[in-house]
Amino acid sequence: MKSIGEMLKQVRENLGLTQEQIANKIASQSSIQKIESGKRNPSYNTIISITDKLCIPYDELLYVQNEFQLSTRNKLVFDFQNLGNSLHKDAFNQLNQDLSDYLNKHDDFQLRDLQAVLQSIICFQESQSFTKPRPIVKPIWDRLEKQDDWYNFDLYLLSHIFYIFEPETADEIIAKLLKNIDKYEHYNQNPKFKLSFLLNIVTYYRHHERILDSEKLIEQALEIARACAFDTHQKTAEYAKAEVLFLQGETKKATELANHVFSFFELLKNEPNKKAILDDLKNDWAVLTEKKI
Incomplete structure (x- = not known):
């Protein structure tokens, strides 16, 4: 080199x-x-x-x-960012091992926090419990809660774990995250970061039967997704809008929009993760409308 x-x-x-x-x-x-x-x-x-x-x-x-290659450290961060909606447990476990191997040789508090976030996600996937992963990431929140400002990496960490905490704490994190993400609008010029966070909040509200509280966030997500041609994110946001419309009594309009979203994912069901997304959305819709689809 x-x-x-x-x-x-x-x-x-x-x-x-x-x-x-x-x-x-x-x-x-x-x-x-x-x-x-x-x-x-x-x-x-x-x-x-x-x-x-x-x-x-x-x-x-x-x-x-580095001959147009990421450093080992940056590659670990890159791999985490690209886990996305992967449903393959092996990918999460392999990255967890790679982080352990790196941290055995390097003292890096950011990557230690990143590994804690990853382990909390693995724990949540395996247990489907919000409480079990909480002790894994609580030290991160205990530290960041005391900071006057949150920096870009802090925002990234918290955007992946806010839903694990008690609703009161989660709401506090959400409010502060939304404020600080806007501060970084011109620094972190990756609209998918804010878009994914908005959709994560919507999912959090759905789990806590507060989907109506996410109406404005859904519109923000739709605006970003349409502007950037993020089709999958757009359809996910449109489905959330269908849920809001249904609860507001606009049954026909909601059903038409939901079916439009289902048709989109049906066409792409042979692509990785698309069928799983479709099945999840249909199950959520069945629960919402109390019908079998």
Whole structure:
């Protein structure tokens, strides 16, 4: 693997820039030359100043340095993010083992928290109980509850575990999460993160027979899903809207919308997880309408 200095030189030359152009207001040209040749170890601030001049984020420089591969740590986070709606227990268990292997060699409190979240999800999947996984992630909430501000990784963790806590605590977390996620709108430009969180809240309200409380959140989710062409998320939100309409007495309109959603997933039932989603939605609808579908 090339050194940071060699990577800075590679990027600079690829962009057709001279050492003199990069050195301006950062360091002398001879200093840049020594950094690129490995004769001087630059400080972090100097590296950031150079990457700013090169218009390449530091994280991207490391990604290129690693031959366009994620670091082991970032790969673990990436794998967690891409578990999504996976119904395969093996994928969760394998990631749990991979995290254990990494943490046996590295002291990383964020990944320890991430593993706790993962283990709470595994526990919930196996027990279908909200109370059993609670002790696994309670230390995370005990710590974050005392913080004045929540940062991006904090938001990500809590968005996956809020539903495990008592309703009063969960409602407190939801309110604070919604406020803080909006603060990060221009930093975390991944609309699917907020969309998934909104749908998770809707699911939480459904489990606690409070689906009517989610009407505004459903509309927000629909707006994001339509704008970004997230079809599966859109149909999931439309189903939730059908439940709201049904409880508001608009039976015909609700049934038409629900059947439209079922037809969408029926067409895709051979794709991974789609049939399971369809079965879950139909079961939820049967319970809601007290009919067998």
